[in-house]
Amino acid sequence: MEVVCVIAYCHSQSVLYRDLKPENLLIDEAGHVRLIDMGLAARISKKTPKRKSRVGTDCYMAPEVRWAKDRREPYGISCDWYTVGVLAYEFSAGTVPYAHPEEEHPQYRQVAPHACAPIMNTSKRSWALMGTHKQRSCTLMHAHARS
Numbered sequence: 001m002e003v004v005c006v007i008a009y010c011h012s013q014s015v016l017y018r019d020l021k022p023e024n025l026l027i028d029e030a031g032h033v034r035l036i037d038m039g040l041a042a043r044i045s046k047k048t049p050k051r052k053s054r055v056g057t058d059c060y061m062a063p064e065v066r067w068a069k070d071r072r073e074p075y076g077i078s079c080d081w082y083t084v085g086v087l088a089y090e091f092s093a094g095t096v097p098y099a100h101p102e103e104e105h106p107q108y109r110q111v112a113p114h115a116c117a118p119i120m121n122t123s124k125r126s127w128a129l130m131g132t133h134k135q136r137s138c139t140l141m142h143a144h145a146r147s
Contacts, residue, residue, distance in 0.1 A: 050074035
């Protein structure tokens with residue numbers, strides 16, 4: 001999944017993205033993922049590797065971001081990896097994993113196994129995983145790396 005590579009690259013450049021969601025992923029003409037809207041991204045360093053502000057989109061927000069201010073516990077790159085997991089769940093199940101992520105101990109949604117059957121095209125050139133979420137289609141296309 002190219003999203004993993006994109007987030008890993010951001011982290012290698014000392015950037016926390018903090019607002020990963022389908023609306024911020026675009027597919028270019030070659031089928032590669034492009035990340036947009038760096039408005040909530042934050043520069044990190046060895047001196048300040050963590051942040052304390054509560055930013056992002058609620059249903060994709062990592063618990064450590066959600067509770068950072070209340071608990072006075074800063075967070076680091078784990079917040080972006082949590083959101084990669086939420087995206088993987090959404091692309092395969094057709095919905096985000098929690099109905100009420102604002103709760104202290106949110107419960108997973110009950111998703112019927114047939115609610116969103118993944119469609120896989122496993123050709124050498126590309127694959128697609130599609131699902132629906134509130135009447136919109138979530139599609140992630142991945143083309144193999146250029147030679």
